Amino acid sequence: MSKTPAAGLGSVSVAAGLRVPASASRAPAAGLGSVSVAAGSGVTVSASKASAAASKAATDSPSAPAPAPLLEAENLSKRFGAVEALCSVSFSINAGEVVGLVGDNGAGKSTFVNIVSGVLHPTSGHVRFDGNLLDLANPAAARDAGIETVYQGLALVEMFDIASNFYLGREVLRTGIRRPLGVLNRRLMRNRSKASIEQIAAKFPDLAAAVETMSGGQRQIVAIAKAAFWGGRLLLLDEPTAALGVQESASVLELIRGLAADSNRAMIMIAHNLQHIWSVCTRILVLRRGSLAADLQREETTPEEVVAYITGVR
Amino acid sequence: MNSEPLPKPAASFLALLRRALTFTSAKARLVVLVALCLGFAFSSPYFLTSKNLVNVVLNAAVVGILACPSTLLLVARQVDLSVGSAVGFAATALTVVAEKGLGLTAAVFAAIGAAMAVALINAVAITRLRVNSLIATLGTMAAFRGAAKLIGGGRSISVDGFGFLGQFRFTIPGTEFRLPFAVLLLLAVAALFAFLMRYTRYGLHMYAMGANPKAARLAGVALELNVVKAFLLSGAAVALASLIRVSEIGATGPSTGMGLEFLAITGVILGGASLGGGRGTIGGTIVAILILAVLDNGLTLMRITSYWQEVVRGALLVAAVAFDQLRLRRGKPEVRFEL
Ligand SMILES: Nc1ncnc2c1ncn2[C@@H]1O[C@H](COP(=O)(O)OP(=O)(O)OP(=O)(O)O)[C@@H](O)[C@H]1O
Numbered sequence: 001m002s003k004t005p006a007a008g009l010g011s012v013s014v015a016a017g018l019r020v021p022a023s024a025s026r027a028p029a030a031g032l033g034s035v036s037v038a039a040g041s042g043v044t045v046s047a048s049k050a051s052a053a054a055s056k057a058a059t060d061s062p063s064a065p066a067p068a069p070l071l072e073a074e075n076l077s078k079r080f081g082a083v084e085a086l087c088s089v090s091f092s093i094n095a096g097e098v099v100g101l102v103g104d105n106g107a108g109k110s111t112f113v114n115i116v117s118g119v120l121h122p123t124s125g126h127v128r129f130d131g132n133l134l135d136l137a138n139p140a141a142a143r144d145a146g147i148e149t150v151y152q153g154l155a156l157v158e159m160f161d162i163a164s165n166f167y168l169g170r171e172v173l174r175t176g177i178r179r180p181l182g183v184l185n186r187r188l189m190r191n192r193s194k195a196s197i198e199q200i201a202a203k204f205p206d207l208a209a210a211v212e213t214m215s216g217g218q219r220q221i222v223a224i225a226k227a228a229f230w231g232g233r234l235l236l237l238d239e240p241t242a243a244l245g246v247q248e249s250a251s252v253l254e255l256i257r258g259l260a261a262d263s264n265r266a267m268i269m270i271a272h273n274l275q276h277i278w279s280v281c282t283r284i285l286v287l288r289r290g291s292l293a294a295d296l297q298r299e300e301t302t303p304e305e306v307v308a309y310i311t312g313v314r
Numbered sequence: 315m316n317s318e319p320l321p322k323p324a325a326s327f328l329a330l331l332r333r334a335l336t337f338t339s340a341k342a343r344l345v346v347l348v349a350l351c352l353g354f355a356f357s358s359p360y361f362l363t364s365k366n367l368v369n370v371v372l373n374a375a376v377v378g379i380l381a382c383p384s385t386l387l388l389v390a391r392q393v394d395l396s397v398g399s400a401v402g403f404a405a406t407a408l409t410v411v412a413e414k415g416l417g418l419t420a421a422v423f424a425a426i427g428a429a430m431a432v433a434l435i436n437a438v439a440i441t442r443l444r445v446n447s448l449i450a451t452l453g454t455m456a457a458f459r460g461a462a463k464l465i466g467g468g469r470s471i472s473v474d475g476f477g478f479l480g481q482f483r484f485t486i487p488g489t490e491f492r493l494p495f496a497v498l499l500l501l502a503v504a505a506l507f508a509f510l511m512r513y514t515r516y517g518l519h520m521y522a523m524g525a526n527p528k529a530a531r532l533a534g535v536a537l538e539l540n541v542v543k544a545f546l547l548s549g550a551a552v553a554l555a556s557l558i559r560v561s562e563i564g565a566t567g568p569s570t571g572m573g574l575e576f577l578a579i580t581g582v583i584l585g586g587a588s589l590g591g592g593r594g595t596i597g598g599t600i601v602a603i604l605i606l607a608v609l610d611n612g613l614t615l616m617r618i619t620s621y622w623q624e625v626v627r628g629a630l631l632v633a634a635v636a637f638d639q640l641r642l643r644r645g646k647p648e649v650r651f652e653l
C-alpha cells in the first residue's frame with residue numbers, strides 16, 4: 001500500500017541530524033517550522049535564511065563522506081517521431097543538491113522530468129534512484145520510490161479542494177469492514193492536509209475552497225506543498241514560477257528554498273528566469289536541443305555564461 | 315461631471331437573476347417539484363389520490379434506476395445512450411426464452427446475460443477500441459434495437475406468471491398507500507449509487523476523471539478500469555429495469571424500452587450534472603426524475619395530448635443545459651467533490 005505522508009512538514013527537519021555538524025544542526029531543524037508564506041493577497045515571507053546556509057555547510061563540510069548519488073540518469077534519449085527531444089543525457093545528482101535545469105523552449109526539460117516521474121518512457125537509457133534501477137512504467141512507481149513531481153501545468157483537479165488534491169491516488173481508507181468497499185477516511189485526510197498546508201501557508205483564504213477559486217501563486221503553493229507533504233526525496237519542479245507576478249514568485253521561491261534546506265532531499269527546478277534559478281539552486285544544468293550543454297556550479301559561473309550555453313554561443 | 319449615479323434599469327433585473335441563480339439549484343429543483351405538485355393538485359382533484367401518486371413513482375422507478383449509473387458516467391464525462399435499446403433487447407430475450415418453455419429462471423438469466431453483453435460491448439468499444447462513448451453507445455443503441463426485433467421477430471410476446479417485480483405492492487401500515495416493489499428497488503439502487511459516489515475511492519476517482527482526466531491519470535487513477543466498471547454497473551441497472559418492465563406489462567414488443575435513454579439523460583442533466591464532467595449527484599437526479607414523472611402525469615390528467623408532453627420534455631432538456639451554463643458563468647459551481 002501507499003506510504004503515509006511525512007507528518008506535516010515537520011519531517012523536513014527530522015532529516016537534518018546525520019551529516020550536519022553540531023553547530024549547524026539547529027538551524028535546519030528550525031527549517032520549515034519557520035517558513036510561512038502568505039498565500040493570500042499579502043506576501044510576508046519569513047523563512048529562516050539560516051536554514052539554507054546550514055544545509056550548505058552540511059554539503060561543504062569536509063568531514064562528510066562522499067555520498068552515493070541519489071539520482072543517476074544514464075544515456076537518456078527520447079524521440080517523438082522525427083523530433084529528438086532528448087539525446088543521450090547523463091548526469092547524477094546527490095542528496096542535498098538543488099539543481100536548476102535550464103534551456104530554451106523545446107530544449108527537452110519537461111521531457112526529462114516526465115521520464116524521471118514515470119509519465120514518459122525513454123526511447124533508450126535508464127534511471128537509477130538511490131542505487132536501484134527505477135521502474136519507469138508509471139507515475140505511481142516513481143512516487144512510491146520517493147520522487148514527487150510538480151508538473152508544468154500543475155495537474156491539480158481544479159474542482160477539488162486542497163485535501164482531495166493532496167490525496168488523489170493515495171487515499172486513506174477506513175479500516176474494518178468498510179475497507180474492501182473502498183470507503184474514504186475523509187476526516188483523517190482533511191485534518192492531515194489542513195495541518196500541513198497551514199504550516200506552509202499561514203494565511204490561506206479558505207482551505208475547503210476549490211482550487212479553481214485560487215490565484216496562480218496559490219495553486220503553485222498547493223502543488224508544491226503536496227509534493228512536500230508526501231516527503232519525497234527528489235522533488236521535480238517544472239516551471240513553478242512561470243506566469244507568476246513578482247510577489248507570488250517570491251512567495252513560491254521562498255517555499256522552495258525552505259524545502260531545499262533539507263540535506264536529505266534533492267531538487268530539480270526548471271525555470272526560464274535565471275534570477276529565480278540563482279536564488280534557489282546551487283548547480284545549473286543546461287539543455288540545448290536535447291543534449292546536455294553544460295553542468296556548472298553556481299559559484300563558478302555567471303548568468304551571462306549560462307545564457308551563452310542556452311543560446312549556443314558557447 | 316455630475317457624480318449622481320445614473321439609473322440602471324437593467325441592474326435590478328440582473329440582481330434578481332443573480333439571486334435566482336445563487337439560490338442553489340438543488341433547492342430550486344425541490345421548489346419546482348413542490349410547485350408542480352401544488353399546481354396539478356389544484357387543477358385536478360384526481361392528482362393527489364394515493365392511486366395516482368403510486369402511478370407517478372412507479373413511472374419514475376424504471377427511468378430512475380437507469381439514471382443512477384448515467385449520473386455516475388456523466389460525472390466521468392461518459393454517456394450511455396444504449397440503455398433504452400438494451401432494456402428492449404434484455405426484455406425480449408426474457409420473453410423469447412419463456413415462450414420457448416425453458417422456464418422463468420432461464421428467462422431471467424437470459425435477460426441478465428443480454429444486458430451484460432451490451433454493457434461489455436460498450437466497455438470494450440470505449441476502452442479498447444477508443445471509440446468516444448457518445449458514438450459507441452449511439453451505435454449499440456441502434457444495433458440492439460435491431461437485435462431485439464430480430465430475436466423477437468418484431469412481434470408482441472407475452473409472458474405469464476412474471477408479475478412480482480412490477481405488480482407487488484407494499485401497503486404502508488395505517489394508510490391506503492400501496493407502494494410498488496419497483497419503487498423500493500429504485501430507492502435501493504439510488505442509495506447504492508449515492509454511497510458509491512459520495513463516500514468511496516471509486517466515486518472520488520470518477521469525479522476526478524471528469525474534472526481533469528490528465529491530472530487523474532498522473533495521480534495514478536485507473537481510468538479505463540473505472541470506465542469499464544461504470545458500464546458494467548449500467549448493464550446491471552439495465553437488467554433490473556428490463557425485469558421490472560416485463561413484469562409490469564407482462565409482454566414485450568419491438569418498441570419496449572424505447573426513449574428510456576432520453577428520459578434518463580434528461581433527468582441526469584436536469585439534476586445538475588454537467589456535460590463537462592466532475593459535477594452531479596444522485597439526489598439531484600432523483601428529484602429531477604420525479605419532476606419529469608409529475609409533469610407527465612399532470613399533463614395527462616389535464617388531458618393535454620402526449621405530443622405536447624414530448625415537446626415539453628425536449629424543451630426542458632435544453633432549458634436545463636442553458637440554466638447550467640448561465641449558472642457556471644456566474645461562478646459558484648454547485649456540486650464539487652470535497653473531502
Ligand atoms: N508528446 C509529445 N509529442 C510530440 N512531441 C513532443 C511531445 N512532447 C514534447 N515534444 C517535443 O519535444 C521537444 C522537447 O519538449 P519539452 O516539452 O521537453 O521542452 P521544454 O524544454 O520543457 O520546453 P518549455 O520550456 O517550452 O516547457 C519539443 O520539440 C517538443 O515539441
Ligand SMILES: [Mg+2]
Pocket residue numbers: 109110111152238
Ligand atoms: Mg516544459
